[in-house]
Amino acid sequence: MGRTLKSITQVFLEEEQAFARFRRALRRSDQLVLDDLFASARQHIAAAAYASHALPFEVFLLSMLLEEHKEVIRLRQLVEEMQNERSK
Amino acid sequence: MSAASELTGWLLDLYPSPKGGVTLWLIGEDGKRHQLHQKFPVTFYIAGKNEQLRDVWRYLKAQPVPMSLSRTERRDLFSGMTTVLAVEVEHPADQPILFNALARQFPDLTYYDADLQFSLRHAAVHGTFPLAKCKVTIDEANWIQSIEVLDSPWDLDLPLPPMRILTLEPDVDPSHAEPKKLLVRTSRGKYIIDLSISPRAILIDLQSTLSIYDPDLVLTAYGDTWLLPYLLKLSDETGLPLSLNRDADHPIHQKGARSYFAYGQVIYRGQQVHLFGRLHIDIYNAVMYHDYGLEGVWELARITSLPVQTVARVSPGTGISAMQIVTALKQSILVPWHKQQVESLKTAYELLRADMGGLVFQPIIGKHEDVAEVDFISMYPSIMVHFNISPETILSGRHDPETGLPLTKPETGLVPQTLKPLLEKRIAIKGELLTMSKWDIRYKHYKAMSSAHKWLLVTCFGYLGYKNARFGRIEAHEAVTAYGRDALLLAKEAAEDMGYEVLHLYVDGMWVKRTDCSEVKDFEELLDDILIRTGLPISLDGIYKWVAFLPSRMNRKVPVANRYFGVFQSGEIKMRGIETRRHDTPLFISRVQLEILQVLAMVSTDNKLSEVLPKIRNLLRGRIQAIREYRIPLHEFVVRQTLSRTSNEYRGTSSVATAIRQLEAAGKSLRPGQTVRFVYTLGHPRIYAWDLPTLPDTRSLDTYRYIELLMRAVETVLAPFGFSRKELDEWVFDNVQTVPLWSLDSLVNTRSNPLTVKRTLPRA
Numbered sequence: 001m002g003r004t005l006k007s008i009t010q011v012f013l014e015e016e017q018a019f020a021r022f023r024r025a026l027r028r029s030d031q032l033v034l035d036d037l038f039a040s041a042r043q044h045i046a047a048a049a050y051a052s053h054a055l056p057f058e059v060f061l062l063s064m065l066l067e068e069h070k071e072v073i074r075l076r077q078l079v080e081e082m083q084n085e086r087s088k
Numbered sequence: 089m090s091a092a093s094e095l096t097g098w099l100l101d102l103y104p105s106p107k108g109g110v111t112l113w114l115i116g117e118d119g120k121r122h123q124l125h126q127k128f129p130v131t132f133y134i135a136g137k138n139e140q141l142r143d144v145w146r147y148l149k150a151q152p153v154p155m156s157l158s159r160t161e162r163r164d165l166f167s168g169m170t171t172v173l174a175v176e177v178e179h180p181a182d183q184p185i186l187f188n189a190l191a192r193q194f195p196d197l198t199y200y201d202a203d204l205q206f207s208l209r210h211a212a213v214h215g216t217f218p219l220a221k222c223k224v225t226i227d228e229a230n231w232i233q234s235i236e237v238l239d240s241p242w243d244l245d246l247p248l249p250p251m252r253i254l255t256l257e258p259d260v261d262p263s264h265a266e267p268k269k270l271l272v273r274t275s276r277g278k279y280i281i282d283l284s285i286s287p288r289a290i291l292i293d294l295q296s297t298l299s300i301y302d303p304d305l306v307l308t309a310y311g312d313t314w315l316l317p318y319l320l321k322l323s324d325e326t327g328l329p330l331s332l333n334r335d336a337d338h339p340i341h342q343k344g345a346r347s348y349f350a351y352g353q354v355i356y357r358g359q360q361v362h363l364f365g366r367l368h369i370d371i372y373n374a375v376m377y378h379d380y381g382l383e384g385v386w387e388l389a390r391i392t393s394l395p396v397q398t399v400a401r402v403s404p405g406t407g408i409s410a411m412q413i414v415t416a417l418k419q420s421i422l423v424p425w426h427k428q429q430v431e432s433l434k435t436a437y438e439l440l441r442a443d444m445g446g447l448v449f450q451p452i453i454g455k456h457e458d459v460a461e462v463d464f465i466s467m468y469p470s471i472m473v474h475f476n477i478s479p480e481t482i483l484s485g486r487h488d489p490e491t492g493l494p495l496t497k498p499e500t501g502l503v504p505q506t507l508k509p510l511l512e513k514r515i516a517i518k519g520e521l522l523t524m525s526k527w528d529i530r531y532k533h534y535k536a537m538s539s540a541h542k543w544l545l546v547t548c549f550g551y552l553g554y555k556n557a558r559f560g561r562i563e564a565h566e567a568v569t570a571y572g573r574d575a576l577l578l579a580k581e582a583a584e585d586m587g588y589e590v591l592h593l594y595v596d597g598m599w600v601k602r603t604d605c606s607e608v609k610d611f612e613e614l615l616d617d618i619l620i621r622t623g624l625p626i627s628l629d630g631i632y633k634w635v636a637f638l639p640s641r642m643n644r645k646v647p648v649a650n651r652y653f654g655v656f657q658s659g660e661i662k663m664r665g666i667e668t669r670r671h672d673t674p675l676f677i678s679r680v681q682l683e684i685l686q687v688l689a690m691v692s693t694d695n696k697l698s699e700v701l702p703k704i705r706n707l708l709r710g711r712i713q714a715i716r717e718y719r720i721p722l723h724e725f726v727v728r729q730t731l732s733r734t735s736n737e738y739r740g741t742s743s744v745a746t747a748i749r750q751l752e753a754a755g756k757s758l759r760p761g762q763t764v765r766f767v768y769t770l771g772h773p774r775i776y777a778w779d780l781p782t783l784p785d786t787r788s789l790d791t792y793r794y795i796e797l798l799m800r801a802v803e804t805v806l807a808p809f810g811f812s813r814k815e816l817d818e819w820v821f822d823n824v825q826t827v828p829l830w831s832l833d834s835l836v837n838t839r840s841n842p843l844t845v846k847r848t849l850p851r852a
Binding site: 021024025027028 | 447449492577580584590
């Protein structure tokens, strides 16, 4: 109450809400993946608040990308390890 | 008062009489044909500024036509109660003439109920419709004192009146050659009139048939466009009578030919000959006749109240419009002459949200087994009725805050009122057809009715947004698609909640599967749930043994919404967007593709793919051999393409451009909308236009090209079964024998490609 700016959580929920129609028209399996993406963006909500970017959704997109890339790095390492083990 | 008598019979014809009042023709239960008369003054209304209406009043008072004028209040569908000048014309035949003169004199006024088909006025007042069974009381001069309609157009089994039909058919299409003979048929037998004998003999012969047999319906081939005008001309020249009309006081009505643009194409309608006291239908000038036949024409006439001869020759949209007019007249709602509604302004965002069509998913590419196709029955009309969507019920710019769907007024609108009985009749007939044996005597009749209803319901959606429709408004049209998209998503959510995989959504249909569901009863729970969630009637179109959704020709990873084929458990094949369904595919190729589909249709979990593969290969090799040996009639190779531009806009070396140039060199020109036909030939220029004076030499046929086209069509249907084009070519053109069946079976079960094995096995 009494805030001049919306809290970052509010902004996040509104942005997520803005995609409700998009989400509704997806297959159930794709809806769950989309939920995952939003969940990963939420992990960086504190950073997003600190950034106080004019277009918050850009920050949320970057957060999703960040988590995706972390996963890519993790999987890449895993593959390398397995290849190393095999060549032994 | 003179003594009244009673009469029961079927209403054959109804029209304003040139001698005043209305003429009605009844096929009496007594077997006689009765010409009756009835008083029926008609009223039309005029709205405008007071001083203008005073001028109109003065103008009308000076006319010699008997009428009475008054000032009254009537309801306009959009603007509510309106003060209007009512003009009651005593003789209905005078009204159109008076109105046309008036509209020319005062073009700026708003006219209502002014240009209505007469039968609709009679239907609104007396409940009459063509072929209705009526009980009338008449005086000695055959003037009707009261009329009571005994049946309803919504009854499922309306008996046809005992009608006498005369069929007239020339031996050839008159637009190709001069007919030499005329086949005349009645229920008593048939005979042939030689048209090369003297015109007097022809006329005397026909006149005696007309007067002795006295038909109720003259059913002709080319009667509108050639036969009746020809006979009337002969009658004129020789001065001999030809009583095509039963009503001697009314002249035969001839209408000229016209072309119009509808549903994205130019449609040509030939001239028309309407009879009075007797019906005339030309089977080649009747709309959709090939689809629903005479039975469909009767049904349309009954439910739209349009005259039989009119309904046989107009598009279904006119029928829907007629039904709305009758509903409006019955409730004293004014029917506008020129529609003056405009779309109210929308913001860009509203446009973005509103102006979408039906919801279309991208299907999951590939072959799927035990798939149910669930369809909303007449989705758009159902939505109009269920959600009360009508041009006047839409609350402009108001939306439900939760669903975002447009809001409507609580009073039942004009469109839902009109559609409700039609929709109920359609659902009832669909239900009957589902369980009825094909050999039931009612089956054909029900099918025709169902087809007639389908056309009416299809057009009613278009008419909701059509700017020339009397009761159309674009927002109502958009509201319908909005509810449609929502209903489809509700159905999707119901299916997903119950654990179904949604393979595809297409406007009003949904394709779903679940591993434990393969029979009709397995899907009942889902249907019930969708009905509860949406409130719209839904049906199981069928369960596919398998269905294959195909990728785009351009990109193998991109699915296309309306390109699929499959086989229902009944064995029926359903296909969309593949070569067989396309109009430009050579007949031979579509036939082979269909033959392969028919073989594939035998494939199910019980009957393995491997058992039919040799059959397909033999079939294909046989057909290819037939091409190579020139054993297939040349016309089966004709490729058709419809011109979308004028012929001189086709330049360059494309097949179409080449064919056009050949035709032009031979003095034949084509217009947009017409079809150019050609075959692929060897040597320069590789194209031979089919409509040139001489046919191409059979041996010049480009067999390689046709085999290639054939293989592409084959690839379309075999690719979902795991064949690549390369493998397909090797499989068909290789001389290697097929691998033993046992090895294939195991491979099919593990879902791998049966053809990849061939190379790993020793060749025979």
